Structures are given as structure tokens and as C-alpha cells.
Amino acid sequence: MNKLRVALLGAGFMGRAHSNAYRQAPFFFKLPYELEMAVLCGRDLAKLQAAAAQWGWREVSTDWRAVIARPDIDIVDIALPNARHAEIAIAAAQAGKIVLVEKPLAVSLADAERMVLTAAGVPNGVWFNYRQAPAVQLARKMIDEGLVGRVYHFRAQYLQEWGIDSSRPASWKTDRAIAGGGVALDLMSHSIDAALWLNGPIAEIRSLHATFAPGRDVDDAAAAAVRFANGSIGTLEASRYATGYRNRNFFEIQGSKGMLRFDLEDFNALTYAESDGSGIRRRIAPTEFWKPGHPAGYEHTFIATLRQFLIALKKGDPLSPGFGDGLEAQRVLDRIIPGDAS
Ligand SMILES: NC(=O)c1ccc[n+]([C@@H]2O[C@H](COP(=O)([O-])OP(=O)(O)OC[C@H]3O[C@@H](n4cnc5c(N)ncnc54)[C@H](O)[C@@H]3O)[C@@H](O)[C@H]2O)c1
The missing domain is CATH 3.40.50.720 (NAD(P)-binding Rossmann-like Domain)
Structure with a gap:
């Protein structure tokens, strides 16, 4: 075929x-x-x-x-x-x-x-x-190469501001019957996948969530403090009420050897700092799509995900990320807002 x-x-x-x-x-x-x-x-x-x-x-x-x-x-x-x-x-x-x-x-x-x-x-x-953003791929490679070392912290934010706009037409995203939940399912799911993929299983979770819009039955904001199985601790935060942010998808990892930071607002870069006390942060520009230094965009994450799926299919390997990865994220979501995603 x-x-x-x-x-x-x-x-x-x-x-x-x-x-x-x-x-x-x-x-x-x-x-x-x-x-x-x-x-x-x-x-x-x-x-x-x-x-x-x-x-x-x-x-x-x-x-x-x-x-x-x-x-x-x-x-x-x-x-x-x-x-x-x-x-x-x-x-x-x-x-x-x-x-x-x-x-x-x-x-x-x-x-x-x-x-x-x-x-x-x-x-x-x-x-x-x-996962297929070039900077996120590079982050994973640098972690695997030991450039972060023993991880102490993983923190992530996924922030949008559209919830504040009361003139905005109603969307299925705030209708529990169709969305299933609020911002945790919608946006924090991305951060949870990044956390699990880059830093491994989450062992312990404490969480808070809030609904700001009157009469709404889904979470508008959620925050969790998490302990990973590798001993590191961190935070995950998602909101639709984050004034000033249209679509901030951010994470950073701090370890004994270095720090890595991804920020969707600076999509074509990965920030790296060595734990050498110099305070120098380096901005690395990975490129996979065009020639080096020529920026890629949001759409390329889907193109590259599709390519990964097809390569795995041809080899007879499981697709990655697969339903199993979706389930692992769902388990975390279910603990962040019990009863919301269950
Ligand atoms: N990976 C990402 O970055 C990303 C970004 C946005 C959305 N999503 C996900 O993609 C899925 C679709 O989201 P979207 O942003 O494309 O939504 P959308 O509202 O833009 O499109 C939804 C589509 O589903 C159809 N539909 C069928 N039943 C519907 C119903 N009961 N109510 C409303 N629409 C219905 C609509 O006609 C429309 O074609 C969601 O699961 C969402 O979480 C992923």
C-alpha cells in the first residue's frame, strides 16, 4: 500500500x-x-x-x-x-x-x-x-545528551486572554457538553504532554482552578504544583484570562548542568544557559524546514507531526505521540481537576 x-x-x-x-x-x-x-x-x-x-x-x-x-x-x-x-x-x-x-x-x-x-x-x-516544533525537538535532544543534567524544575504556562472579552460570541470551548471541560483540557493538555515527554512521569499533584465568567460550568484558569518521578518539582498554569497573552505556550527546565526554555512567541529559538555561573543565556536557532536561519511557523508543527506518523507507519512502529500518550496526559488532567476530565 x-x-x-x-x-x-x-x-x-x-x-x-x-x-x-x-x-x-x-x-x-x-x-x-x-x-x-x-x-x-x-x-x-x-x-x-x-x-x-x-x-x-x-x-x-x-x-x-x-x-x-x-x-x-x-x-x-x-x-x-x-x-x-x-x-x-x-x-x-x-x-x-x-x-x-x-x-x-x-x-x-x-x-x-x-x-x-x-x-x-x-x-x-x-x-x-x-513536540514537532524545531526548538522542542532540540530541547529533547539536548536533554537526552545530558546537557540539562539532573532536573530540578519543570515549569510551563499556556496562557490566552480571550475569556475576558464578554462581547465574544459563545464558543463550544465554554460549553461543557461539547468541550468536556475548560482550559485545563484545552490548553494545559499541551503543557502536560511537554512535561511528560521531556521530564517523565508526574508522581504528585496539587491543583487549583477557577471559573471567572458568571454562569459558566468549565474552568477558565487552572494551576498545578507537581512533583515528577525523577524528583524535580514544578508548576503548570493555564488560563483564558491572562491579559496580554494571546497564545503563550512556554516551558523551561532547570537542571544541574543547564537550563532550557521554549516560548511559542519566540518559536524559532531555544534558549540555553549552562550552570557555569556566567549568567549567559544563549539563543539557539534550530531549523528543519528551510535553510539554517530561515524561520519556520506554527503550521510546520502539523506538517512535521504528519511526517512522523507516516514514517512510523511505514516502519511498522507505533505512531508517536499515540493514544497511549493521550491517555497519560488524561490521567494527569483527571488529577488536576478531579471529576472534570472523568
Ligand atoms: N493542536 C492544536 O494546537 C489545537 C489547536 C486548536 C484546537 N485543537 C483541538 O482540535 C479540535 C477542534 O478544535 P477547532 O479549534 O478546530 O474547533 P473549531 O470550532 O474551529 O472547528 C470545529 C469543527 O467541528 C465541527 N463540529 C462538529 N460538531 C460540533 C459541535 N457540536 N459544536 C461545534 N462544532 C462542531 C464544526 O462544524 C467545525 O468544522 C479540538 O479537540 C481542539 O482541542 C488543537
Whole structure:
């Protein structure tokens, strides 16, 4: 099988990001498969037709069950609101498809566990796309090479400010029935994945959360103090009420040999300081997409995630990050806001 026929479910923000990845990936990288953008699936036919014409999807559908039942679909990619992930991913896995799901994997630990069990026999991936930011890849490499040493601290923030704007139209993101929860599921899930991937399992958690909007039933802000299994301690913070930040995704790791810092607002750099007392912080500019020093962007995280999935598929390896990684993040989320993600 050298061609993979893709059905993408969802034509919103992530629908665009994933469409762009399917379209661009073959131009950037020599991929092990040819990709066919077969079906774009959603709710609104007119919007789907416009999006399909824009991005080059061959067909559209408003019936995800019919799409999953089709023998000519290899990949089912779910870019729908959180509460839709589990049912569709399970149905797609039962139909033997390769299943890709946006983060968070699910809205409850029980659903995430069911998804992992059901999808055990098929390739499965989760779009924790920030792992593929060139600076985050470099951070992982430098940690593996021992340049951080024994880790003392990992701290992360994922901050947005749109919650403050009361004139903003209501979104599914603040509707518990569709979002499953609030900012912890939505944004802290990225920080938790970074924490687990770069610093290992979390052993102990103390957390607080708040809802600022009257009448809202999801968390607007959440903060956790965590102890990792490796003995380091740190903090995770997420908010939709963080005045001044449209989309701050930040983490830093401090260890016996050095410090590493990633900040999405400075996407094309990784900051490194050696623990030599000099106080010098170096700004490293990793590049994977263009020539050295030529900046990459947000969209490349999706293109590179897709490439990783396809390479693993060709080798017969588990996709990474996979549903198992989504489940590990869900376990942490479930402890940060008990009952929210469960
Ligand atoms: N990896 C990332 O950086 C990232 C960024 C944003 C969102 N996400 C995730 O992607 C998924 C989709 O988010 P999005 O930002 O694309 O959302 P969006 O609102 O922009 O698009 C949602 C899509 O789902 C469809 N839909 C189906 N059922 C719906 C319902 N009941 N309510 C609302 N829309 C419904 C909409 O028609 C639309 O096509 C979510 O799970 C979200 O957490 C990931």
C-alpha cells in the first residue's frame, strides 16, 4: 500500500491546519506514502464544499458513519470538538482504520482508556503538534545528551486572554457538553504532554482552578504544583484570562548542568544557559524546514507531526505521540481537576 486515502473530520481551525499539513507535507519532505485528500467531513454542506475547493479535498460528506464504513478510506483524522473524539475514534478503530485524533484525546479518563483498548490493533496518533516544533525537538535532544543534567524544575504556562472579552460570541470551548471541560483540557493538555515527554512521569499533584465568567460550568484558569518521578518539582498554569497573552505556550527546565526554555512567541529559538555561573543565556536557532536561519511557523508543527506518523507507519512502529500518550496526559488532567476530565 503506497497510497493512503484520508478522511478529515472537521473543517474549523484544526480542519485548516490539518488540510494544510496533508497538502504541504509532500512538498517539504519525501514521504513514504502518497497522500490522497479523499473526503472532508463535517456538518454544514456549503461550508464543507467551500473548504474542500480551497484545500483540494476530492469529496465532502456530512455523514461520518458512512465515511468510516467506506473501504476506500485508510486514515480517519478527527479534528472535531473534544466530546466527539471518543465515539468516532472507537468506531474508526473498529472499522480497521488508521486513527488520528486532535488533543485532548478524550473528555474523560474512562473514554481515553476505552479508546486505547479499542485502538490497540490499529495505528493511532494524537496531534500533540508542539513536540514537532524545531526548538522542542532540540530541547529533547539536548536533554537526552545530558546537557540539562539532573532536573530540578519543570515549569510551563499556556496562557490566552480571550475569556475576558464578554462581547465574544459563545464558543463550544465554554460549553461543557461539547468541550468536556475548560482550559485545563484545552490548553494545559499541551503543557502536560511537554512535561511528560521531556521530564517523565508526574508522581504528585496539587491543583487549583477557577471559573471567572458568571454562569459558566468549565474552568477558565487552572494551576498545578507537581512533583515528577525523577524528583524535580514544578508548576503548570493555564488560563483564558491572562491579559496580554494571546497564545503563550512556554516551558523551561532547570537542571544541574543547564537550563532550557521554549516560548511559542519566540518559536524559532531555544534558549540555553549552562550552570557555569556566567549568567549567559544563549539563543539557539534550530531549523528543519528551510535553510539554517530561515524561520519556520506554527503550521510546520502539523506538517512535521504528519511526517512522523507516516514514517512510523511505514516502519511498522507505533505512531508517536499515540493514544497511549493521550491517555497519560488524561490521567494527569483527571488529577488536576478531579471529576472534570472523568
Ligand atoms: N493542536 C492544536 O494546537 C489545537 C489547536 C486548536 C484546537 N485543537 C483541538 O482540535 C479540535 C477542534 O478544535 P477547532 O479549534 O478546530 O474547533 P473549531 O470550532 O474551529 O472547528 C470545529 C469543527 O467541528 C465541527 N463540529 C462538529 N460538531 C460540533 C459541535 N457540536 N459544536 C461545534 N462544532 C462542531 C464544526 O462544524 C467545525 O468544522 C479540538 O479537540 C481542539 O482541542 C488543537
